Every structure is written in structure tokens, then in C-alpha cells.
Amino acid sequence: MEANQPESVIGGKSFTAVAVNCAAKAGEWIKSKIGSITQLDTKYSMQDLVTEVDKGAERMIRNLIGTHFPTHSFLGEEGVEPGPEASAKALQDVxxxxxxxxxxxxxxxxxxxxxxxxxxxxxxxxxxxxVIVGVVYDPSRDELFVAERGKGAYVHGRKMQVSQEATLNQSLIATGFPADPHVALPANMKGIQALAPKVRNLRIAGSAALHLAYVAAGRLSGFWEMNLSAWDIAAGSLLVEEAGGRMSDTVGEPYQLAVRNVVATNGRIHGELLGELQVAANT
Known part of the structure; x- marks a missing residue:
């Protein structure tokens, strides 16, 4: 490992092992609570929901991480006030x-x-x-996507590689419906309208983190969405990069934690997808 890269352990404790353990335990608990939600609230908009399960899972993860790495900082969705301004400020604060x-x-x-x-x-x-460690866990399918910077990305213990589609018309692309109904949603709808006739098909399944994991696994050729937060993207960004894909914002600047309008692809279609999104944005 290069001198300027951090070791993946502190005091014998592996960052990745702790992340995997937290995701697995939280995922198991979340799955056990299906159908028993007693408190459902809205946050930024009526499409932006939160339950006691979200809050309980975040407490569980935070406590587990704090046990192993008490000096580390923590940024969790449920500890931040709703809305893009609050999300940006919370990231800036840490x-x-x-x-x-x-x-x-x-x-x-x-x-x-x-x-x-x-x-x-x-x-x-x-x-x-x-980002040096990224873990996305799908409790429904018991699929664990794991990446360490410089060490590749894996699912079910098998190394992942992005898809090989070279053009948009061969590509299965995913996006989302942003919670912000005033700016981000109309902008994303422009992209959907422009891209739908030019791709093999579009998918909108409702989890940005899983969409990014699917790009890494070669199940999707690309993904874009507006007005996401760091917690939606960070883990998935490393999965995509370590699987050989490309991450950027919607104007092509490299991904970093403050990026909110994100594009992730297998790399081959990145320029074409960016071009179509930029044309759509200007219509």
C-alpha cells in the first residue's frame, strides 16, 4: 500500500469487517421489523419518509461503530434535519x-x-x-456488496466487474424520483423524457445505493439522479469505481462527497449519457 494511503485496520480492527458486521446486523433487524411499523413520518416532502426502524437501525450502527472506533466521526441520515441545505451543511461540518x-x-x-x-x-x-470502504447490504436477497479502495469490489465473495455495453441504445439505465418536487424532480423528469427513447430501457426501483451496487455488478449499465446526499452515494461510489466503472457529477466533474447530482456508469457510456443529460437540462 502506498505511503499516503491509510491502513485498513486500526489496533487490529478491520474497517471493512466492522462495516460488514454493522450492515449485516442492522439489515437482519430491519428485515425482522417488516410489517410492524407503528410510526411513519414525512420529512422534506410527502415522498420523503422516515420510520422508527430507520432511526433504530442508525442508532444500532452508530453504537457498534463507536464501540470499535470511538474517535471516528459519524454522519447518518437520521441525525440530520430534512432538506438539501441541511444535508450540505451537515457534511460541511464534518x-x-x-x-x-x-x-x-x-x-x-x-x-x-x-x-x-x-x-x-x-x-x-x-x-x-x-471513501476507502463501501458496503451496501440488501436484506431481502441477502446480498452483500463490499469494496475496499485499491482491493476491488465483491458480491457473495465474488469479484464484480461493470458491464460491457458500449452505447446507450444497448444499455439498461436506472434513475430515481427525487424528494424535492420543485427543482430536482423536474430536472430528473427532463432526463427521463430525453433518455427513454435512446436506451434499451429505464428502471426506477427506489434505492440509489442499490442502483449503484447494480452498476458495479454489471446488472445496470448506468445510473443518474439529482439531489442525492452523501449517505445515498458514498458506499456505492466506491463499489462502482472498484468494479471498473466511472463516477461523476452531471457535468462530468469527478465524484467527491459533496456531489448531489450524480452519474455512475460502466465507463464506456459515460460521455454519451452525460451529453444527453446536458442537452436535456438545456431544453
Missing amino acids: SNAEYLWIVDPVDGTTNYVHGFPFYSVSIALAHRGQ
């Missing part, structure tokens, strides 16, 4: 942290509430602003 855990305890809460089995636990660890 931007100088040496080690920062970035957690979405239930990515896809709306799916979870409705019993639609496409939701995930997303856990990332950033070292001085760069």
Missing part, C-alpha cells in the same frame, strides 16, 4: 474529520414501508474526504 463514517440505515424507506423488496443498508468510511 469535512475536516480524519475518519468519517457515512450511513444510510434504510436506503429506500418508501419501498420498505410498502413491502417492496428493494431497500438497503449503506455504510461508507471516508479517510480525509476520500
Whole structure:
């Protein structure tokens, strides 16, 4: 490992092992609570839901991480006020942290509430602003996606590789419906309208973290969405990069934690997808 890269252990404790353990335990507990939700609230909009399960899972993950790494910083979705401004400020407040855990305890809460089995636990660890560990766990399928910077990305213990499609018309692309109905949703709808006739098909399944994991696994050729937060993207970004894909914002700048409008692809179609999105944005 290069001198400027952090070791993946502190005091004999592996970052990745802790992230995997947290995701597995939280995922098992989340799955056990299906159908027993007693408190359902809205946050930023009526599409932005939170339950006692989201909050309980985040407490569980935070406590487990704190047991192993009490000096590390923590950024979790449920500890931040709703809305894009609050999300950006929360990230800014911890931007100088040496080690920062970035957690979405239930990515896809709306799916979870409705019993639609496409939701995930997303856990990332950033070292001085760069993601070095990414774990996305799908409790419904018991699929664990894991990446360490410089060591590849894996699912079911098998190394992942992005898909080989070379053009948009061969590609299966995913996106989402942002919770912000005023700016991000109309912008994303422009992209959907422009891209639908030009791709093999579009999918909108409701978990950005899982969509990114699917890009890494070669199940999707690409993914884009507007107005996401660091906890939606951080873990999945490393999965994509370590599987040979490319991450950027919607104008092509490299991904970093503050990016909210994200594009992830197998790399081969990245320029074409960016071009179509930029044309759509200007119409």
C-alpha cells in the first residue's frame, strides 16, 4: 500500500469487517421489523419518509461503530434535519474529520414501508474526504456488496466487474424520483423524457445505493439522479469505481462527497449519457 494511503485496520480492527458486521446486523433487524411499523413520518416532502426502524437501525450502527472506533466521526441520515441545505451543511461540518463514517440505515424507506423488496443498508468510511470502504447490504436477497479502495469490489465473495455495453441504445439505465418536487424532480423528469427513447430501457426501483451496487455488478449499465446526499452515494461510489466503472457529477466533474447530482456508469457510456443529460437540462 502506498505511503499516503491509510491502513485498513486500526489496533487490529478491520474497517471493512466492522462495516460488514454493522450492515449485516442492522439489515437482519430491519428485515425482522417488516410489517410492524407503528410510526411513519414525512420529512422534506410527502415522498420523503422516515420510520422508527430507520432511526433504530442508525442508532444500532452508530453504537457498534463507536464501540470499535470511538474517535471516528459519524454522519447518518437520521441525525440530520430534512432538506438539501441541511444535508450540505451537515457534511460541511464534518469535512475536516480524519475518519468519517457515512450511513444510510434504510436506503429506500418508501419501498420498505410498502413491502417492496428493494431497500438497503449503506455504510461508507471516508479517510480525509476520500471513501476507502463501501458496503451496501440488501436484506431481502441477502446480498452483500463490499469494496475496499485499491482491493476491488465483491458480491457473495465474488469479484464484480461493470458491464460491457458500449452505447446507450444497448444499455439498461436506472434513475430515481427525487424528494424535492420543485427543482430536482423536474430536472430528473427532463432526463427521463430525453433518455427513454435512446436506451434499451429505464428502471426506477427506489434505492440509489442499490442502483449503484447494480452498476458495479454489471446488472445496470448506468445510473443518474439529482439531489442525492452523501449517505445515498458514498458506499456505492466506491463499489462502482472498484468494479471498473466511472463516477461523476452531471457535468462530468469527478465524484467527491459533496456531489448531489450524480452519474455512475460502466465507463464506456459515460460521455454519451452525460451529453444527453446536458442537452436535456438545456431544453
